[in-house]
Amino acid sequence: MLIKERLFTPGPVPLPPQVIKALGQQIIHHRTPEFTNAFLQVREKLQKLLKTKRDVLMFASSGTGAMEASIVNFFSEEDTVLVINAGKFGQRWREIAKRYNLKVIDYEIPWGKTYDKEKLIEILGKYPQIKGILVQQSETSTTTYHDVKFLAEKANEMLEDCLIVVDGITSVGVYEVYPEEVGIDILVTGSQKALMLPPGLSILYYSEKAEKRLDTSNLPKYYFDVKAESKKQAKGQTAYTPAINLILALNESLNLILDEGLENLAKRHEVMAKATREAVQELGLKLLSESPANSATGVYAPEGINADDLRKQLLKIGFRVAGGQDHLKGKIFRIAHMGYFDFMDMIQVIAGLEIALQKIGYPVEFGKAVSKAQEIIREVL
Amino acid sequence: MLIKERLFTPGPVPLPPQVIKALGQQIIHHRTPEFTNAFLQVREKLQKLLKTKRDVLMFASSGTGAMEASIVNFFSEEDTVLVINAGKFGQRWREIAKRYNLKVIDYEIPWGKTYDKEKLIEILGKYPQIKGILVQQSETSTTTYHDVKFLAEKANEMLEDCLIVVDGITSVGVYEVYPEEVGIDILVTGSQKALMLPPGLSILYYSEKAEKRLDTSNLPKYYFDVKAESKKQAKGQTAYTPAINLILALNESLNLILDEGLENLAKRHEVMAKATREAVQELGLKLLSESPANSATGVYAPEGINADDLRKQLLKIGFRVAGGQDHLKGKIFRIAHMGYFDFMDMIQVIAGLEIALQKIGYPVEFGKAVSKAQEIIREVL
The missing domain is CATH 3.40.640.10 (Type I PLP-dependent aspartate aminotransferase-like (Major domain))
Structure with missing residues (x-):
């Protein structure tokens, strides 16, 4: 299909x-x-x-x-x-x-x-x-x-x-x-x-x-x-x-x-990044960075799950995200939110992440991370 | 933005x-x-x-x-x-x-x-x-x-x-x-x-x-x-x-x-339609049709809300959906799911509908309809 x-x-x-x-x-x-x-x-x-x-x-x-x-x-x-x-x-x-x-x-x-x-x-x-x-x-x-x-x-x-x-x-x-x-x-x-x-x-x-x-x-x-x-x-x-x-x-x-205006541009990226970060944490996942950038969000795959397997599941349902490089290969995945993305794109990839995680055997309550992201973007809509 | x-x-x-x-x-x-x-x-x-x-x-x-x-x-x-x-x-x-x-x-x-x-x-x-x-x-x-x-x-x-x-x-x-x-x-x-x-x-x-x-x-x-x-x-x-x-x-x-194959094509449309229908009903909304088609889903706006106002809110956050014609004008909106749409598109528009409804004053629990749709599409993913 x-x-x-x-x-x-x-x-x-x-x-x-x-x-x-x-x-x-x-x-x-x-x-x-x-x-x-x-x-x-x-x-x-x-x-x-x-x-x-x-x-x-x-x-x-x-x-x-x-x-x-x-x-x-x-x-x-x-x-x-x-x-x-x-x-x-x-x-x-x-x-x-x-x-x-x-x-x-x-x-x-x-x-x-x-x-x-x-x-x-x-x-x-x-x-x-x-x-x-x-x-x-x-x-x-x-x-x-x-x-x-x-x-x-x-x-x-x-x-x-x-x-x-x-x-x-x-x-x-x-x-x-x-x-x-x-x-x-x-x-x-x-x-x-x-x-x-x-x-x-x-x-x-x-x-x-x-x-x-x-x-x-x-x-x-x-x-x-x-x-x-x-x-x-x-x-x-x-x-x-x-x-x-x-x-x-x-x-x-x-x-x-x-x-769009440079201030709006920066604000949009800030909100997309915040929505992504808080959503993945809502799923119990851990951020890679202690000082996260607004361009992309690196996330550790759950314990016992290979990040590249998770990425394959994401690809099957429609999302190509990046993996980790060097010693982070298989451990993390990275979701970008820079450039031609808007708020609803982030909602979509988060909904996809919920499904991919569940497919790969990680317990997920559908809609939990999505609703977190919805709350965050709702503030600026 | x-x-x-x-x-x-x-x-x-x-x-x-x-x-x-x-x-x-x-x-x-x-x-x-x-x-x-x-x-x-x-x-x-x-x-x-x-x-x-x-x-x-x-x-x-x-x-x-x-x-x-x-x-x-x-x-x-x-x-x-x-x-x-x-x-x-x-x-x-x-x-x-x-x-x-x-x-x-x-x-x-x-x-x-x-x-x-x-x-x-x-x-x-x-x-x-x-x-x-x-x-x-x-x-x-x-x-x-x-x-x-x-x-x-x-x-x-x-x-x-x-x-x-x-x-x-x-x-x-x-x-x-x-x-x-x-x-x-x-x-x-x-x-x-x-x-x-x-x-x-x-x-x-x-x-x-x-x-x-x-x-x-x-x-x-x-x-x-x-x-x-x-x-x-x-x-x-x-x-x-x-x-x-x-x-x-x-x-x-x-x-x-x-x-894609004609059987897959029909199945995809069936699932997208089902996800949309069940999701909007999860939000307490009523379907227009007693014999709903898989091409588009007509939905009544909630009591007291003009469907065209709701459509304007949807457009503001990124979704152009259709309204009602003739005596249905202002009463219903129609979400299409025929042609170049996939499952995650439907999840996205449903998440947007949740936000638009909430913005216009209708009580919504974020993620509720989304998770319903996720469950339905999960079955075929």
Whole structure:
């Protein structure tokens, strides 16, 4: 019988119809006034999204490309960086930094936890030579939120020349992320998360303070050359062939985002996340994260049940959710709620979770978690 | 905040992605082998859908066009027809028949009820000159199912030359409808219901018995000329320009239907309908129909609540359901479950109904109706 497959994975996420329509267009050439015009519109909308008048560059790459751009343009060999390493993507910061011969202070944090504020202050006190702090605002692998504002404040207070480098891949479009207010120097994000596009487009913001490093950085770069792109993109062109249809589609998804309003956008994600968290706890399940993010919710499978078996049951009734990575494989599952989701989507996946759990042998009282989520979303409806 | 609008109306219904993709193609010319090939594929799939080897014609029109074709090709002036008139679409049969100077026996039935078997036998006994019985298998305005098989049996038994003319617009693709097994002589349906397409394409089957009338019918026709279309369509062409993209899209939606299997298709609709009915009754609401169809469920709004106000609340949280027509306006609402819906869609709309009812002041225990529906669908998951 027909079962629709619904994506509740933390990237890619479902595409809005407006985006699908834009993607389904005949291609236009990028060296045309038509494309330039659209590109400049997108640039302006990205500036609105981040409340900045500065460069917001686009690369034809996944988010990891923009992470690499954050390193190779703004650091030099042997620079010391602190990595807030609390999951799979924290590890990625460390790997990229090492690949370019930076000195890495690896602040390893157990998966599911965020950094400890006192411990952070201790590290900053001990290593005044730190030139950058690399962090995820939302660590997708553990669905954990890291407080970037506190990091920026402390770094500013205690260090001489430190850039706050933020992977905002699953936070931009989920939270209100305004780098100039928070003190973020470099912010990267990707298309296939809360920006509601297919993968293949990454975005990079950099502060005035970061800009000064462009002339001194001695790391090799070509495709991800921020200076080269900056000149071109201000005029509505790119150094290399752009991801044309993704940029045209981004023009549509940014309309959706700006029309909703950034405050509403953040509130919606907050409520969807809260409804999901409280609903799963109502079923007696345990959250993975002690500092849960609003982008996705990681949940431990019940004692004695393999999370991947549970995921298979969910898929059979219509829901694709993500599993755990590395040592969390088979132990947890992750339900996304970023981007093109609304309240009733969360109700639906929770109702599905009740059924899947019951099918797999876990005692469930149908409607219990659903009604909890209904109560929470009812407050804002 | 982002609220998705979900169509739960009894036509148009949501389109599957495969259909959207087919519709979004560049047009092809219809006088080409490419189109002819696709047309013949569709014709063969329609024959599979109805389990017949006979003509299944397509018209570029809404379902009403095929209803008219059923009259003008198979009846003559002053022929007597019996109309099973139990709602808005029963009235339509009567109007079309009258427009062409047929003599109409109007068996009017209160909205929400089906015909009475004894009363039917009485009418057939009284009017042996009846040349046709016009009926809806599923009367959409009242969400009522009429037993066509019994009609056909009795007519066959009691009348000399009577055609059973069935509006299957909201029954084909919902039930297993095999005209040759049931004794249906003329069956019409439309694209925008369980066939999961936009409006604009209608379909007509006629039996061997009906075919004999083609030569004697003296009613005027041109666009809906079955003989002219029959010759052309057998060869993969149409008398007039066909609805090209709808036919190509129908090729896709029929794949979905035949891949699911006709028995599964009917079972899914049966379970979705049952879940909806029992859930709304769990909330203390009353069904409109005494013989409810599996295509849509009509429900009375609670005492003192205007159904259209309730529908507005539903729309605010993401669900577009239909209202009542004529004297039922403001009194009932109708939730569709035909075509591209699956079990979890029904859970979702029921959860939304709980919230909408509570918002409008009707006491609701969240999760009560949802859990009822979960129990029902759990049986087949």
